[in-house]
Amino acid sequence: MGLGSLTSRAMIRRASTILNTTRSHNFSLVRSIVSTPELKNTASAAAEATPDPPLPPPRPPVNNARVHFPNPEDAIEVFVDGYSVKVPKGFTVLQACEVAGVDIPRFCYHSRLSIAGNCRMCLVEVEKSPKPVASCAMPALPGMKIKTDTPIAKKAREGVMEFLLMNHPLDCPICDQGGECDLQDQSMAFGSDRGRFTEMKRSVVDKNLGPLVKTVMTRCIQCTRCVRFASEVAGVEDLGILGRGSGEEIGTYVEQLMTSELSGNVIDICPVGALTSKPFAFKARNWELKGTESIDVTDAVGSNIRIDSRGPEVMRITPRLNEDVNEEWISDKTRFCYDGLKRQRLNDPMIRGSDGRFKAVSWRDALDVIAEVMHKVKPEEIVGVAGKLSDAESMMALKDFLNKMGSNNIWCEGNGGQPQADLRSGYLLNTGIADLETADVFLLIGTQPRVEAAMVNARIRKAVRSNHAKVGYIGPATDLNYDYEHLGTGPQTLQEIAEGTHSFFSAIKNAKNPAIVVGAGLFEREDKDAILSIVETIAKSANVIRPDWNGLNVLLLNAAQAASLDLGLVPESDKSIESAKFLYLMGADDVNMDKVPSDAFVVYQGHHGDQGVYRANVILPASAFSEKEGTYANTEGRAQQTVPAVPTVGDARDDWKIIRALSETAGVNLPYDSLIDVRERIRTVAPNLLSMDEREPATFSTLIKPEIKKEINPVPFKPSIENFYMTDSITRASKIMAQCSSQLLKK
Amino acid sequence: MASIVRNTFKAIKEKGLGTFLRELREEGYLRCLPDGNLLQTKIHNIGGKVVGVDLYGNKYYENLNAQYGRHRWVEYASKNRYNASQVPPEWHGWLHHVTDHTGDEILMLKPSRYGIGHKENFTGEGDEKIYHSKGHALNPGQRDWTRYQSWQPGKN
Numbered sequence: 001m002g003l004g005s006l007t008s009r010a011m012i013r014r015a016s017t018i019l020n021t022t023r024s025h026n027f028s029l030v031r032s033i034v035s036t037p038e039l040k041n042t043a044s045a046a047a048e049a050t051p052d053p054p055l056p057p058p059r060p061p062v063n064n065a066r067v068h069f070p071n072p073e074d075a076i077e078v079f080v081d082g083y084s085v086k087v088p089k090g091f092t093v094l095q096a097c098e099v100a101g102v103d104i105p106r107f108c109y110h111s112r113l114s115i116a117g118n119c120r121m122c123l124v125e126v127e128k129s130p131k132p133v134a135s136c137a138m139p140a141l142p143g144m145k146i147k148t149d150t151p152i153a154k155k156a157r158e159g160v161m162e163f164l165l166m167n168h169p170l171d172c173p174i175c176d177q178g179g180e181c182d183l184q185d186q187s188m189a190f191g192s193d194r195g196r197f198t199e200m201k202r203s204v205v206d207k208n209l210g211p212l213v214k215t216v217m218t219r220c221i222q223c224t225r226c227v228r229f230a231s232e233v234a235g236v237e238d239l240g241i242l243g244r245g246s247g248e249e250i251g252t253y254v255e256q257l258m259t260s261e262l263s264g265n266v267i268d269i270c271p272v273g274a275l276t277s278k279p280f281a282f283k284a285r286n287w288e289l290k291g292t293e294s295i296d297v298t299d300a301v302g303s304n305i306r307i308d309s310r311g312p313e314v315m316r317i318t319p320r321l322n323e324d325v326n327e328e329w330i331s332d333k334t335r336f337c338y339d340g341l342k343r344q345r346l347n348d349p350m351i352r353g354s355d356g357r358f359k360a361v362s363w364r365d366a367l368d369v370i371a372e373v374m375h376k377v378k379p380e381e382i383v384g385v386a387g388k389l390s391d392a393e394s395m396m397a398l399k400d401f402l403n404k405m406g407s408n409n410i411w412c413e414g415n416g417g418q419p420q421a422d423l424r425s426g427y428l429l430n431t432g433i434a435d436l437e438t439a440d441v442f443l444l445i446g447t448q449p450r451v452e453a454a455m456v457n458a459r460i461r462k463a464v465r466s467n468h469a470k471v472g473y474i475g476p477a478t479d480l481n482y483d484y485e486h487l488g489t490g491p492q493t494l495q496e497i498a499e500g501t502h503s504f505f506s507a508i509k510n511a512k513n514p515a516i517v518v519g520a521g522l523f524e525r526e527d528k529d530a531i532l533s534i535v536e537t538i539a540k541s542a543n544v545i546r547p548d549w550n551g552l553n554v555l556l557l558n559a560a561q562a563a564s565l566d567l568g569l570v571p572e573s574d575k576s577i578e579s580a581k582f583l584y585l586m587g588a589d590d591v592n593m594d595k596v597p598s599d600a601f602v603v604y605q606g607h608h609g610d611q612g613v614y615r616a617n618v619i620l621p622a623s624a625f626s627e628k629e630g631t632y633a634n635t636e637g638r639a640q641q642t643v644p645a646v647p648t649v650g651d652a653r654d655d656w657k658i659i660r661a662l663s664e665t666a667g668v669n670l671p672y673d674s675l676i677d678v679r680e681r682i683r684t685v686a687p688n689l690l691s692m693d694e695r696e697p698a699t700f701s702t703l704i705k706p707e708i709k710k711e712i713n714p715v716p717f718k719p720s721i722e723n724f725y726m727t728d729s730i731t732r733a734s735k736i737m738a739q740c741s742s743q744l745l746k747k
Numbered sequence: 748m749a750s751i752v753r754n755t756f757k758a759i760k761e762k763g764l765g766t767f768l769r770e771l772r773e774e775g776y777l778r779c780l781p782d783g784n785l786l787q788t789k790i791h792n793i794g795g796k797v798v799g800v801d802l803y804g805n806k807y808y809e810n811l812n813a814q815y816g817r818h819r820w821v822e823y824a825s826k827n828r829y830n831a832s833q834v835p836p837e838w839h840g841w842l843h844h845v846t847d848h849t850g851d852e853i854l855m856l857k858p859s860r861y862g863i864g865h866k867e868n869f870t871g872e873g874d875e876k877i878y879h880s881k882g883h884a885l886n887p888g889q890r891d892w893t894r895y896q897s898w899q900p901g902k903n
Contacts, residue, residue, distance in 0.1 A: 313894040342895040350900065358900035609898025649895045 058083045059101025067099055076142040081149055093135035093146055094122055102148050105186045107271045108223040109136035113232055119223050123156040124148045132156040161191040167202045169218050177273030179286045204249050210257035211739040212264055212332055214281050220274035222248050226266040234260040235461050235481030259744050261454045261724055264335040279336055279736050284315045292645035293320055295632055296334040297389050297559035297625045298731060301455045302634030303330045307626055307645035314338045314626055314646055324434045331454035333725055340734030344609045346621035347650020366618055371666040373601045377581040379406025386412040386569060387587025388558035388728045391630025392689050393678045394655030395564050398586050401659050404668040409576035412564030413588045414557050416523035417574045421565040423705060425698035429636040430550040431515050432695060437463050441511035442471040446717035447519025447555050448478045451724040472504045475717040490716035491531055498537045508542040515551040516544055521720025530710035536702050545701045552702060555635055557720060562633035566686040585612050589729050605658055608729035621652035628654045631689050638695040775826030788822050799849050801838050832868035
């Protein structure tokens with residue numbers, strides 16, 4: 001409804017009041033729904049020049065956001081409700097209002113997506129403008145006088161809200177969005193107290209978007225946030241708008257599932273209950289949940305998450321804003337792996353009897369048996385492997401314990417035979433996840449960021465979209481959701497680039513901010529030192545590492561990897577596992593069990609009955625990441641902490657506590673009794689793991705490393721992750737992830 | 748009276764004395780001696796018509812020549828421990844003159860997919876017979892409150 005109808009109604013009203021004197025029943029001709037009485041007569045209210053009350057003090061910006069001025073002379077001054085605010089040129093009216101501390105209601109506008117301007121909820125009054133303007137789409141101009149609290153703005157919002165609610169079903173009591181619904185909240189704040197719509201509401205057929213996103217399309221208000229998210233951030237053209245007018249529908253053009261690794265985020269950005277979580281459907285109400293701000297461990301990105309739990313159960317996982325790591329998105333694996341935390345859990349210490357069957361025993365018995373065996377074998381035959389999901393504290397304890405027992409054969413899985421842990425820059429994403437956005441040429445070597453680290457891939461895609469960055473890729477054919485140049489499949493291409501004969505070399509050399517990303521899957525190769533040496537040669541000759549820009553990156557695969565290399569979990573000998581008599585697996589499930597000698601004694605300490613337990617002699621139940629406080633370093637070297645959200649299951653204990661207890665039984669007491677003491681011990685080894693939430697860049701660049709001349713193996717690079725949805729013991733135990741891999745990975 | 752005695756002798760001759768005595772006990776004629784209530788029912792049965800037998804073996808009689816209000820009655824299947832709660836709901840209406848449809852007719856209307864069987868009132872019969880809700884400590888099939896599924900060791 002435009003201003004024209006508003007004024008015409010006001011005129012009719014005035015006419016009717018005149019008529020009232022003669023025929024009083026004529027009053028019912030005009031039925032106003034405006035709830036605030038002073039709005040009923042906008043024209044006269046505006047005409048009455050009441051003396052302005054003194055203005056309240058200015059408000060701080062919404063969410064205490066800081067305004068970044070890329071160019072100080074580009075600042076313009078606008079007035080919001082009488083206050084002057086300075087905003088950079090190019091800001092919209094809505095952003096200017098946010099800086100002034102006024103939160104404008106909106107549905108279609110999302111700060112990380114392009115502007116659509118089709119919900120009309122953000123209408124504000126601008127002086128000298130004939131109509132209310134959609135503030136999300138209107139650029140702020142110098143000297144603009146914006147009014148957000150006037151009768152016209154209020155009435156415009158009420159009108160828009162009435163139109164939106166016309167076709168919105170009244171099923172809030174059974175809607176999963178209920179309680180966290182933008183439409184619900186804003187209709188309470190800005191809507192009218194009654195509607196005039198008496199006809200039938202329209203209904204829309206639900207779409208099948210796969211096992212993760214549930215659709216109730218009748219609830220959709222056509223804000224198109226999901227469509228823009230899919231095409232801009234996720235990079236899949238799966239969703240779109242069909243039809244026009246009241247026949248407008250969101251859907252996949254042809255019957256198909258949404259095959260994006262970020263598809264779960266449309267649940268968060270949907271302002272109504274049209275797109276909701278399928279595994280979470282009808283499981284809980286959002287106000288029953290306890291939120292715990294934690295860290296994701298299913299990949300090396302360390303996405304910031306909120307674990308929503310009810311009692312002893314994790315009910316869902318949602319993203320938490322961190323501009324430096326995951327912005328406000330998370331991958332589907334992060335979001336939906338939580339049902340794995342409830343299945344296949346180890347809850348009692350167990351010992352394998354002589355008949356080959358496991359028997360539940362007490363902690364004391366289990367630890368006694370292990371200590372006895374450990375003292376029987378030679379120290380160099382003791383081997384320890386930390387798993388993908390291990391936290392820094394437990395890895396520290398394991399290393400200290402095995403060192404005290406006389407062994408130094410301890411490593412973290414995924415790091416390969418002889419990892420290079422001397423220089424931190426040799427295994428970190430030195431550019432930083434956020435700074436990857438500013439790169440303009442990418443060279444991806446043996447890495448498929450889309451499956452290895454979906455959030456890093458989203459950053460690369462952002463760079464490709466905004467900077468038109470060029471991406472070169474060496475590795476097996478893959479589907480990255482942006483345009484890339486497939487340079488080759490193996491190390492030979494790399495050698496050509498190093499020699500300068502390949503055309504892509506000049507692209508790297510001429511780039512302003514080139515970024516080379518090496519996949520951690522190469523760590524498993526025999527010739528990894530030679531390959532890394534070639535990559536360093538390219539970096540040197542193309543000037544990738546400069547004082548202001550370090551473009552040589554390693555993209556790690558697992559949450560534990562960076563911390564384990566920081567703590568120096570490097571095995572003494574390459575073939576230690578073949579000669580092991582005592583193997584301590586701390587959540588390590590991907591160790592090749594065929595290599596373990598048949599007479600070796602295997603201890604498995606972990607939270608899931610996964611691949612590791614089948615060869616184990618003793619099982620010690622430990623807590624999962626949602627149940628313990630642990631430090632994890634992500635692929636860029638940022639130390640972050642998980643926080644316990646739910647209690648441990650059964651008789652399980654924290655990893656480091658188990659090792660501490662075992663050390664006492666074995667007679668080599670570890671000198672720490674609390675988490676604080678363990679961290680003090682970590683401080684002496686890797687102090688960067690204690691500066692929480694801060695990225696500690698590597699001090700020395702890899703350029704000081706001596707060049708290694710070794711033969712490279714021309715075998716092409718292999719994909720390091722076969723199945724995006726199932727990479728560790730938690731995701732392998734998850735039913736939702738199993739559904740995803742059977743339905744979405746179908747070729 | 749004479750016919751009763753004649754019939755009795757005929758039955759003894761046909762079945763033999765042992766079988767006759769066992770049936771006598773099973774039908775509750777022996778219980779009639781200490782239990783006048785049952786004796787009264789047995790006497791009332793004479794001339795009554797068996798309208799139906801329910802799932803639990805209770806017999807329902809009708810005698811339209813009897814005094815009005817005493818023309819429908821039940822002979823319980825259990826001869827030594829009987830009470831009114833043993834009458835299932837489908838027969839209750841007929842027995843209490845709520846309806847003229849017998850229990851068998853009402854059972855035909857019962858949906859087969861749901862509805863649990865009738866259970867008599869076991870008050871005072873011991874804990875194991877009393878109904879306990881699914882969370883009750885004395886419920887043998889107690890509800891499982893663990894919210895996770897533990898790993899079960901297999902053969903290997």
